[in-house]
Amino acid sequence: MLIRKPTDIPSSEITSETIYLQRRKFMGQSAAIIAAAGFGLPAPIVKAGLQEDDDVTPEQIVTQYNNFYEFGTGKSDPFENAGALTTDPWTVSVSGEAKKTGDFAFEDIIKGLTPQERIYRFRCVEAWSMVVPWMGIPLKQVLEQFEPTGDAKYVVFKTLYRPEEMVGQRSFFSSIDWPYLEGLRMDEAYHPLSIMAVGLYGKELPNQNGAPWRLMVPWKYGFKSIKSVVSIHFSRRQPVNTWQALASHEYGFYANVNPAVDHPRWSQASERRLPSSIFDPNRRPTLPFNGYAEEVADLYRGMDLRKFY
Amino acid sequence: MKGLSLPNPRWLKTTLWVALSMPLLWLGVLIIKELQQANSGLGTEPTEALLHYLGEWSLILVLLAFAVSPLRRRLGWPWLGQHRRFIGLFAFIYVCLHVLTYAGLYAQFQLAVLLDDFVYRSYITAGIGAFLALLLMALTSTRGWRRRLKENWRRLHRLIYVATFFAIVHLLWLRKDSGLAEAIYLLIYIGLVAERIVYHWQRRRSA
Numbered sequence: 466m467l468i469r470k471p472t473d474i475p476s477s478e479i480t481s482e483t484i485y486l487q488r489r490k491f492m493g494q495s496a497a498i499i500a501a502a503g504f505g506l507p508a509p510i511v512k513a514g515l516q517e518d519d520d521v522t523p524e525q526i527v528t529q530y531n532n533f534y535e536f537g538t539g540k541s542d543p544f545e546n547a548g549a550l551t552t553d554p555w556t557v558s559v560s561g562e563a564k565k566t567g568d569f570a571f572e573d574i575i576k577g578l579t580p581q582e583r584i585y586r587f588r589c590v591e592a593w594s595m596v597v598p599w600m601g602i603p604l605k606q607v608l609e610q611f612e613p614t615g616d617a618k619y620v621v622f623k624t625l626y627r628p629e630e631m632v633g634q635r636s637f638f639s640s641i642d643w644p645y646l647e648g649l650r651m652d653e654a655y656h657p658l659s660i661m662a663v664g665l666y667g668k669e670l671p672n673q674n675g676a677p678w679r680l681m682v683p684w685k686y687g688f689k690s691i692k693s694v695v696s697i698h699f700s701r702r703q704p705v706n707t708w709q710a711l712a713s714h715e716y717g718f719y720a721n722v723n724p725a726v727d728h729p730r731w732s733q734a735s736e737r738r739l740p741s742s743i744f745d746p747n748r749r750p751t752l753p754f755n756g757y758a759e760e761v762a763d764l765y766r767g768m769d770l771r772k773f774y
Numbered sequence: 775m776k777g778l779s780l781p782n783p784r785w786l787k788t789t790l791w792v793a794l795s796m797p798l799l800w801l802g803v804l805i806i807k808e809l810q811q812a813n814s815g816l817g818t819e820p821t822e823a824l825l826h827y828l829g830e831w832s833l834i835l836v837l838l839a840f841a842v843s844p845l846r847r848r849l850g851w852p853w854l855g856q857h858r859r860f861i862g863l864f865a866f867i868y869v870c871l872h873v874l875t876y877a878g879l880y881a882q883f884q885l886a887v888l889l890d891d892f893v894y895r896s897y898i899t900a901g902i903g904a905f906l907a908l909l910l911m912a913l914t915s916t917r918g919w920r921r922r923l924k925e926n927w928r929r930l931h932r933l934i935y936v937a938t939f940f941a942i943v944h945l946l947w948l949r950k951d952s953g954l955a956e957a958i959y960l961l962i963y964i965g966l967v968a969e970r971i972v973y974h975w976q977r978r979r980s981a
Contacts, residue, residue: 729895729896742813742820743824745821748882
């Protein structure tokens with residue numbers, strides 16, 4: 466692993482957020498220099514889509530306020546219950562329209578791929594949002610290793626199903642048909658903004674955020690960015706993702722952030738940016754494609770986004 | 775259990791007062807903590823937490839008011855019936871605070887937003903339905919109105935069926951995926967309705 470386990474890091478080495486952000490600024494500058502030197506790494510992608518007033522959300526909130534129904538439906542449940550999850554060893558099964566299929570050790574898949582820092586806006590379908598510093602590998606680099614064939618039109622991911630460690634999967638009241646499933650069109654998956662995140666705040670990805678790796682597609686609602694992935698399937702057909710199966714009139718396949726298309730039960734025109742305080746929910750307008758329209762709008766040219774929500 | 779009839783001493787009302795105020799007092803503590811340091815009392819989304827806290831206690835107290843008649847009958851506590859109005863009005867205070875939090879902190883008193891919500895968000899429509907039913911009941915809860923409306927008063931106050939039903943629907947529609955708490959409230963509600971059906975059926979048979 467390129468990122469050390471939190472236990473390997475002495476507490477003196479764990480940086481405060483302020484120092485972290487200063488360092489981040491410095492690294493951003495160095496990345497720009499590297500890019501300028503011809504390494505071909507476009508520096509602006511690190512902060513793509515960020516607005517002037519987008520402050521990074523405190524680590525405590527990013528790691529303790531999560532939707533990860535495998536560990537319970539409450540926002541603090543994942544933080545409280547995800548400790549039970551073992552992520553080592555971690556096997557990923559690859560199947561479908563690709564030349565290289567079978568079971569792979571997670572380490573072997575990411576070996577030789579360098580995680581990059583990406584500070585992304587994160588917008589939940591429930592209308593709260595954050596700004597999160599991920600460490601991630603471009604999804605395209607991950608997927609190309611398996612040499613998908615021309616018949617691969619979609620890529621389908623599944624989360625681990627392990628009820629003995631995931632208390633939410635044992636819930637009698639949940640109507641979710643586990644395992645959690647999500648998918649992308651191949652051109653969405655190959656977009657440079659799409660990553661598999663392996664770290665957060667410069668540390669290994671915490672269990673509650675989807676360890677050991679999770680998808681991160683910043684222009685879509687958070688539920689698309691599936692966590693703790695154990696299966697990658699290259700498909701000819703568009704899959705039915707978990708929330709679409711549960712309520713197709715509320716959650717579609719595309720789930721692109723769109724202030725003009727409301728959720729049937731609430732408006733998507735604005736969002737509550739975390740952190741917020743009691744008498745100030747910190748509301749701000751939601752941007753088309755979560756602020757990434759410039760980068761991704763072309764993917765949906767000619768599509769009726771009211772129909773393909 | 776039948777026949778355990780306590781007198782109706784003053785302390786009973788005081789006890790009810792204290793018990794029903796507890797959730798509000800605790801909320802006061804949380805708000806003070808929150809004002810001292812953000813996210814310390816009510817968590818990461820304090821506005822949301824405030825709204826849901828008040829909403830949940832509104833539902834509990836409305837269900838409690840709905841439970842008065844069955845409990846009085848089944849446990850033989852006639853004194854409980856004398857506090858039905860008190861419990862109902864207390865529930866209405868929680869409901870008002872809940873509605874005020876929504877209208878003020880969520881919709882920020884913007885009429886367009888409120889109207890949009892009333893029309894297009896079915897769970898809010900249900901919530902408003904419950905609120906209006908309770909409002910009518912609260913307004914006509916005085917002795918004067920009771921006298922004036924005569925037999926119609928009893929009919930009007932059957933609105934509690936509408937209010938509790940919409941309150942439950944309001945909760946169930948708002949959740950993405952239901953959990954244990956929702957199931958418990960739903961079961962209690964079904965139990966309270968079932969008791970009434972059985973009671974009226976028994977009465978008709980013995981008549």
